[in-house]
Amino acid sequence: MTPEPEPGTPTIALRLNIARELGWRVECLDPETGWLWLLERDGRRRVLHGAHASINDHAAAAIALDKDYTARVLAHFGVRVPVSARCLGPEVIFDSLGNDPYPDQRGLAPALALASSHGFPLIVKPNRGSRGRAVIVVEDEEGLARALSEAWKVGRLALAQVPVPGFDLRVDVLDRELLLAYVRRPLALVGDGRSTLIELHERADPRARSPSFAAKLRASAPWIETLRGAELSPDSVLADGRRLDFATTIYNLHHCCVGELVPELPQRWVELANEIAGYIGLRHAGVDLRLPLVDGGDPLDQPVEVATVLEVNASPAVGQIARLGARAEAEAAERRVVSTMLEELGPA
Template structure:
């Protein structure tokens, strides 16, 4: 369909991962066929005609049950804990709408569901701040850090309006690392940092935030956040700050609790620096959920150590500091990492090359 002036519509650029897949498939005597309207789903087609379907970054490599289990954060945490891995404590809540529906079908089950009062008791037990997030979701969408009971109620109200199940989760501190695993091997690791601004002793946070987000969005990264995002305001409030606060010169102020690149976070490739402890935790997490391909999000409070050879090892643990598995993504998106620079882009393309080899083999 042409535009209002009778011309042809502007060509739509394929997502980064599709461009990579198309190039790598040709090198292997295969091809990629993409649905033409959105360009987000399709199939990798071998020369024999055999097809391997994908939708976004969901590929035909993980079994459906394993992928569904990983997507459910509450269930996944239970399986990870059963495998001896450290996970944040959490409590699953059902929206009033969903609870009412369940009461019609199975009133006994509905009566046993934790209510809002239980969430407040849980937060009091583990201590504020806590995270409130959709039980299913990715890229940090709707994840909120709350610092008191009133903020918890506001966050629950906002999430229940759009999500059926909400997880209230203990806050765990530490460096945020995404480890990409394929068939029992670490393919890549990235140290992520949340969206943040640095003070100059003069400019209020409101102006620093607006400038930072404007620069992020202008870089073509597809930001999913705006300057007056309630998550930013809530995060600042939990730290005793507000939009008019003026941070000291050189002071870095995190704006979000999560370090997802889609919400303005930054990252660097640390594949060659990853400690054995973190690599082992990532591999065990994938095995616990039955996943061949996944992105494992770890938090750790270990030190960065330097070996005698001068190489660093990110995530060396003290004996009592096991890494915490925050969640496991059965369809890890790598496009943001691809934009970090030549080294990270090469890493991502190698990951996709190995993924295609696993699918075609």
């Protein structure tokens, strides 16, 4: 008997397991990637594409996929968003006569204007994309040009943004109810005088025990640059009490960051996430917020007006936070998502 292909991501695996528990038959339609799955039960069918849930309507999900348009909608309603410039890649979006309808947004110039008014560093990212792919912190014009070139490989529109430092909070909601909330922090390793950086990393982040995940993370710029700056190697032993911080303004669980559940999120933050999802028209959303740090205090004690919305995800994935130790909570959240998605199919 041919073994079933591996799901493409931890979130896909979670959703398939829950579908099986609910009595659905699961079949992979793309064994090479594990991204396309057919679910069937009692004459009903649902095709799953990656970790995309089919709860939101197409128009709302399309807005959320567009980081620039999401920010424009939220700014219209008075929500704080990052200061940004959009930069069209070369030789795209010309009209039928070969004229350029958007010359002021073409190439490097909008990002240079942003740097002139706000200075460096800046963050460059594709307008569409996930998992932190081609998201780069740049310190000068040369780095800005390189980063935009990388972002244009992902999509024809890139964004340059003024960084928003602070406390990073993710809030996932479904139909105005909280699913899950967690904070993301840059990875930090503290030496004990005996363990190598690899060993310390495996203790700080259980995902690092997976060879594939560890290899990907240790090939990332934050890992390489932090070790280089500290004149260390992966086999170096940190002195007892010495702390190594992987400083970054890009908090992404696919890179040098870890996450921790917020067990009791104050209701006003849930209401803010619901409000933001509502502006976009989303029922199911993951809202990324950045809050100012508070000396000696809890950032969550602040009023919601201080928060900046970094992004809104129309199909938030929980696979990484599950692997970081919150499996029961992530499974409970996904059970609600999958149940909603499949129950709305109705009878055959």
